[in-house]
Amino acid sequence: MTPQPLTPDAVGMVSPTRAQVLLIDGDPAALRVATTAVANAGGEVATTIDPMTVKRAGCAHGAAFAVVDVPNREALELVEALVEQGLVVVATSGAGSVALAVEAMRRGAVDFVLKPYSPDALARRLAPRFAERAPAAPKPTRVLAQPAPDALDFGGFVGRSAPMRALYAEIERIAPSRAPVFVTGESGSGKELCAEAVHALSGRAQKPFVALNCGAIPRELMESEVFGHVRGAFTGASDDRAGAVEAAQGGTLFLDEIGEMELALQAKLLRVLQTGEFRRVGEARARNADIRIVCATHRDPATEVAAGRFRQDLYYRLHVLPIRLPPLRERGEDITALAQAFLRRFADEEGRSFRRFSDGALERIRAHDWPGNVRELQNVVRRAVVLGDGDEVTADMLPLAAPAASPAVPSGAGGSVSDAIEPFWLQERRIIETAVAAFGGNTARAAAALEISPSTIYRKRERWAELGA
Structure with missing residues (x-):
């Protein structure tokens, strides 16, 4: 199915007060999610285009913003062409490459969102961009605001229980600081959502937010993903590549499941925190790192330190502003x-x-x-x-x-709870x-x-x- 430009009947009459957005993606499912995200962020889809047929020039269609799928390096030319036409470009990709994200932003994209994303996740990245260009509207000092007593959400969170109200207040107090944030909570409790809320309320909200799951990256590639590498640094390093630290320059780096990071790499991360400098793998010169680190783990960090799996000095550097997310059963x-x-x-x-x-x-x-x-x-x-x-x-x-109910011990010879x-x-x-x-x-x-x-x-x-x- 080839995406077709949306007609006025499909998207409604164009509103002069809503941000007009161009969607370029060949996946119909992704287009539906992106359309919902644009609406949630306060924008309006001007048209959708298949990236295989789009022309590099004159494809703005009156839009001021574009959400562009970048499946490979060839698509970066389209990002550059749209930026040259004056559009604010948010790149997306399912390739999962930090280097691709860095290159997209070098070509002019203001943000990079990894696929698959939810409508809420993309909307949180689009809303600040729409607000920046809103005509004749006073800019809010913060992207998110403390919810009214009857509101159901805060940032991307949904809920108004006492534990969540306390969490919202804590995020608001912590966000303006430059100090590292350490998020703990059970798996599935919303740690990345918390990190995004901290970023959106901080002074770095208009800079990149880069998320890296330390538990999903092979250990032999972790250092390269975090710090980047130069050509020839190891077998297969055919070109220079930037890492997550470089991609997050000026913004926030979220390190999820940081407890999965090897001790040797933890030492290098500690140096970044101490000196504000880092080196790509295989590179002699140091580079500056202007980032705020938010990290998370579902484990008890103090227990990990005691067991020798997490460096104590790094723990004290990172555990400055702790946030605990309540499990759903407490909400x-x-x-x-x-x-x-x-x-x-x-x-x-x-x-x-x-x-x-x-x-x-x-x-x-x-x-x-x-x-x-x-x-x-x-x-x-x-x-x-x-x-x-x-x-x-x-x-x-x-x-x-x-x-x-509480599990019962099975009866019969050799039966035990462990059998189940x-x-x-x-x-x-x-x-x-x-x-x-x-x-x-x-x-x-x-x-x-x-x-x-x-x-x-x-x-x-x-x-x-x-x-x-």
Whole structure:
């Protein structure tokens, strides 16, 4: 399916007060997500264009902004052409290359968003750009504001429970500082969302926000991804490449699952914090690093230090402004509000008619313990929307176990609780394969639903094949 320019009937009459946005992407699913994001950020899609057919000159279509997919280096020419025409360009890509992000921004893009992204994630990156060019409107001193008592969100968060209100206030106090932020919380509780909120409220909001998951990068490539490398630094280094530190220059570098970083690399990161300098792999000269570091882990950092897996000196450098994210089970009625927000979003994205949950479904949602936190809730709702039908989600559409009692020890010879426990990788494989099947074998969409990179799914499948699983 080739994307076609949207007609006035498709997007409504062009509004002179809303930012006009050009979308260039060959993936219809990505275009739907981007269209939702533009609307959420207060903009309006002027037209959509297939990057395979777009002309390099005169393709602005009256837009002031462009969201451009950059699948490879050849597409960088289009970024440059649009910037020359005066458009504010936000580049996106599923390639996952820090070097591609750096090159896109060197060509004039103001930001780079890694695919797959959610509408809210892209909207948070677009909203400040729209606000910068808003005509005759006083610029707010902050991109985000403390929510009113009846508001349901703050930045990208949804919820108004007491723990979340305390979190919002803490983020507002911490954000203007230049000091490092250390975010802790269970997996799926929204650590990257917290980092983005800190960045958006800081004085660096108009500079890049670069996120790097230390647990998703092979150890042998980690140093290059963080600091970059020069040509010939190691086998396969055929050209110079910038790393995440360079890509985040002037902005914020978010290091997720920092506990997965090797001790030797932790020492080099400590030097960046101490001196404000870094070196690409294989390079003699030092470069300046003007970045604010926000890091996160789902582990207890003090325990990791005691076990010798995390450098104590780095811990004290990073653990200046700690933030703890509450697990979903502590957030009361936020669970219902989140479920409703996810239902609206996914129904719109998937073109379904779902608009509410039945009483039985809500009861089941409230009774569940949500060990996977917000990410688990998000995946459960999305699966119900994709696989179900109608305008109401019922209890039997939710792939949740009934409220579990304390496990009983099985009776019979040799029976024990441990007999029912299976290896973690088996559970992980079941979750991933179920998601891939739910999206008809589309790995990219399954990865988006699971909030992981498609390369993670490919890598894990290779590992399972090695195990003969």
